[in-house]
Amino acid sequence: MIDLTHCSLLSLHLILFSFPLFTLYSHFSIPPPPLSFSLSRMNFPSLLCFFIPILLSFTSAISTNSEGNALHALRTRLSDPKNVLQSWDPTLVNPCTWFHVTCDSNNHVVRLDLGNSNISGALGPELGELKHLQYLELYGNDLGGKIPDELGNLEKLVSMDLYRNKFKGKIPKSFANLKSIRFL
Secondary structure, X not given: OOOOHHHHHHHHHHHHHHHHHHHHHHHOOOOOOOOOOOHHHOOHHHHHXXXXXXXXXXXXXXXXXXXXXXXXXXXXXXXXXXXXXXOOOXXXXXHHHOOOEEEOOXXXXXXXXXXXXXXXXXOOHHHHHOOOOOEEEOXXXXXXXXXXXXXXXXXXXXXXXXXXXXXXXXXXXHHHHOOOOOEO
């Protein structure tokens, strides 16, 4: 078994000592001492301690970027005559700065509020990728077609308002999976 207790100390050391030294050297125009750093000489636990903090820093960005991609895919399906979705820029790191989108402290989309927005079109399966979504407000629009089965994958969904639209067909059986739902 690998003991990773010294990982946090190594990460803390890198943060506390590397950055101030870099700042010190760059501020006084002193060339930094040469680093004798070789990954080939590091043992496996040290390699883990080196790479785990780096990899963990990317997980939030990857997650939220996939949520941005899902919302952008939704945008391409919709007609938006009042340009309420104009801030939905897929080149941004995450959708947390977009209008009508609310995120939690981890930059996960938790609310999509497009009620009475005068949008039309059909919903797609990409909405099922918003795994942290708690509130889906799409009431009072001109949305039509079939309600996607994938909405039943949103386990954290508390409220889903789809009324005053033009959906056709039956309520998906997958909605039985919505254990947290309080308002439908």
